[in-house]
Amino acid sequence: SRSIPSIILGHVGDGNFHVLLMPQADDQQSIAEAKQINHQIIDLALSMEGTCTGEHGIGMGKIDYLEKEHPSAVPVMKLIKASLDPQGILNPGKLFAE
Numbered sequence: 001s002r003s004i005p006s007i008i009l010g011h012v013g014d015g016n017f018h019v020l021l022m023p024q025a026d027d028q029q030s031i032a033e034a035k036q037i038n039h040q041i042i043d044l045a046l047s048m049e050g051t052c053t054g055e056h057g058i059g060m061g062k063i064d065y066l067e068k069e070h071p072s073a074v075p076v077m078k079l080i081k082a083s084l085d086p087q088g089i090l091n092p093g094k095l096f097a098e
Helices: 026-046 060-069 075-083
Strands: 007-010 014-021
Touching: 014 026, 026 060
Parallel strands: none
Antiparallel strands: 007 014
């Protein structure tokens, strides 16, 4: 494992923190390692019955984890989205992974 510059900040008193991993943009190994660290952080949070989204919602960076965190709620969310946006033109691909 190599060193990836990172910052952790947040309001940890309520268990909420934000991690900014800064891999080398031109180094695929560094990027892959940052993605693996992010995945491990998310898995740890979910295993402790926490969330990977905090107060900011799912976001594009964590969209792939929505079903892992809320497996029974996603079908309901999709029904609500489809009823409000039957043509799928409002922010396509930004709530559910396509």
